[in-house]
Amino acid sequence: MPELPEVETVRRSIAEPIAGKTIVDVEVRDAYVLRGQPVADFQSGLVGSTLGESCRHGKLLYFPFADRSLCVHLGMTGQLTHRIPSRTDTPFLRHEKTGLERTLQHAPDKHTHISIRLDDESCLHYRDIRKFGRVFWVPESERTGIVSRFRLGVDPLTEEFTPSYLALGLRTRRTAVKAALLDQRFIAGLGNIYVDEALFIAGIRPGRGAYRVRGRMIQDLHAAILLVLRKGIAAGGTTLRDFVDGQGQAGYNQEGLLVYGRYGESCATCGETLKRGTFGGRTTTWCSVCQK
């Protein structure tokens, strides 16, 4: 779930409430999400630090301090929410028709692995059902340091993401264009949903060799990537099951998806039945008529 638009949605929803707050306590219920980092180091490294800017590069959310950064990667089911004690807790509720979970803030449960208490009594909770996500601090405090530590490619919402950058990266790859776009060292932030959507809008088959995407297709793909990401952010992210923003709200971008998850349904453009296959190890949906 959490691809660039979802992570950006989380960032925006918590940035203001936590800015200027100082961490007074860090509770780690399940050290698995720290991936080997000693719990005591994690706690002592954070307590006393004051949160400033909330940053994002690709799918990575990070909070820089003077000489280090708190990093959060949501994996598949991670949720970072800001809980205010004076507000009433509600359980996770499933919408009857859409099946989507939402909550207006909830107390920590068995999936809430880390709680970071701030000096205004509010709390940042990291909750992650499948535990593919990670939370930890690193010694870098600037974007360049973070980007090189995690070997992240350009963030597509920065000016570094140009048609020529896209062209150069695709030209040198022998894999399917779908797999190339999922490579975070090339472009940081795209995942299975937004890649399928962008390739559909650009009219390019996911199985096409990356090096065979050229000329006009580059311009179309570049524009399509920006379009789907911006649309996703404007819709508050795509909630297929677990995604909520920092305030517990589900997104609604799933309502506007053109191909992802619509295998067997008809193409919105031409009516052809959408196909399904595997590229880059991921389930992929496309229209064999509209995508060449």
Added chain:
DNA sequence: ACCTCGACCTGGGCGC
């Protein structure tokens, strides 16, 4: 160096 595949973890949905 590049690429593919399985592993990591839990829960939901479906068929029997």
Added chain:
DNA sequence: TGCGCCCAGGTCGAGG
């Protein structure tokens, strides 16, 4: 109602 099986948005390391 219950069990087994398959599937899921992301990454990482092993091995070809």
